[in-house]
Amino acid sequence: MKKITVIPTWSFCDEAGNQLDLQLLRLLGAVYRRGKLTRAAEDVGISYRHAWNLLRQGGEFFGVPLVELQRGRGAHLSLLGEKLLWAEQRAIARLGPQLESLGSELNLAIQREQQGALSILRLHASHGFAVELLPKYLEALPLDLQYCSPHESLAALNRGGCDVAGFHLPRGKVGEQVRSTYQGLLKPRKHRVIGFIARTQGLIVAAGNPLGIETITSLDASGVRFVNRQASSGTRSLLDCLLKEAGVSSKQIRGFETEEYTHSAVAAYVAAGMADAGFGVEAAAQKFGLDFIPLAIEDYLLVCHQRSLKEARFQAFLDILRGAPFQEAVRKLPGYSPSRCGDIIDVDTLL
Incomplete structure (x- = not known):
């Protein structure tokens, strides 16, 4: 099957029209x-x-x-060579989710023209390394994957805008604060939760951790420059809860207002030397050769309408999640593991 992949392209051109080879x-x-x-x-x-x-x-x-x-x-x-390289890496990391979503739309449009009506699974979820794997393993089931925040995903599910929505639930005490924000969006009589993966979140710091950053309280040190995730993200919600638990005011964190929209973009920002620390998953830190300080484990979960579970496309989806090939691919991601992957969970049990 032929598929379109949308990638950003750079152009270096001077006033005379001379261009550099990309x-x-x-x-x-x-x-x-x-x-x-x-x-x-x-x-x-x-x-x-x-x-x-x-x-x-x-x-x-x-x-x-x-x-x-x-x-x-x-x-x-050289200094300029590094700036060019990291500018490209940051652009790819920042634009990646939007371009993947656009590619998904284009590929589905092409498939409809070629094959007519399709049995499509519409998934709205926040961007993550495990979610990125799904299109590869769901080749027989067309997947319309759109990246958005957990609350936007759940809202889309409730208005019929998608079939499956993704959301995050940290383990431990911090999870209780996040859990309350899903009240009203998760409906025990209508919805069923699908187990997916667990991942470790923490501080992403420069290789060798030159500033000796150890815990969340290290972020309020005057010399530490921080890069944040956007306010609507599940990762930002987790960070806010950890700061509250540790008694650290965001006003004391230098760069707290600087936001990126993916884990990779945060890691690229730190790797470029533009910040000393960020918050995200271990896989992003390793991707850019950075150090990682684990702080919390969270479950990344999926939710659908109960009635949908009887459909053949959902059975195909669950079979993939429960299968050894997909779960082995998840295990290869640093800081990731399958967690009740493909199991059906009652909302009441979860909440």
Whole structure:
């Protein structure tokens, strides 16, 4: 099956209309990972000569070198080279969910034109690494995946805008505060909860943790720069509860008003040196080579209408969740594990 993937594209153009080869950004990323131009060129699939020419053209375009080459010490990105690389990484992390949602809409439109009426499963949920896996494992069942906050997802379910909604419920005392916010959105007589995954959330800090950040109370230190998640996200709700429990005022946290919209975007922000700490999942920290301080475990749950469970498409969905291939893929994500995956839970039991 042919599918459309929507990705952001950069364009470097000066007043004279001269443009840079976009392969340059891939090369910068490879230099950052490998530390040698020869190995970076191999990663990108180009010759050493071509790699050298790309760096020369980039340096001439911007007026400063993008990579510093030293005999016996390999290759390292210059300050501007790092800024370009991290700007790209942040853009991909920030725009990823919206572009995935757009791609889902386009692919479903194409399938309808090719095959006519489809049995589609509409899932509204917040962006996460485990949710990203679902389209791959639900190939036989067309999935309309739209990313939005937990409360927006539940509201969509109640008005008929989706078939399945995702929401988060932290374990322990902090979970009690979050649980109360779902009252009225989860309806015991109409809804059924589907177990999905558990994930660890905590502080994402620079590699080596140079500031010695240890707990949530470290965030109110004057020198710590923080990057937050948006106010509507489940991760932000968890953070707010942890701060309240620890007696830390958000007004004392430098950068608390700076918001990103995905775990990866938070991690990219820290990796770029624009913040010393963020809050998110361990998988995002590892993706960008950062350290992680675990603070809480939360269950990521799904909910649907009780009547829907009798439908063939829901049985197919549950079979995938309960299957070994999907659960093994979840286990490979740092800080993730299947948790009653595919089990049906009464809302009263949950609340």
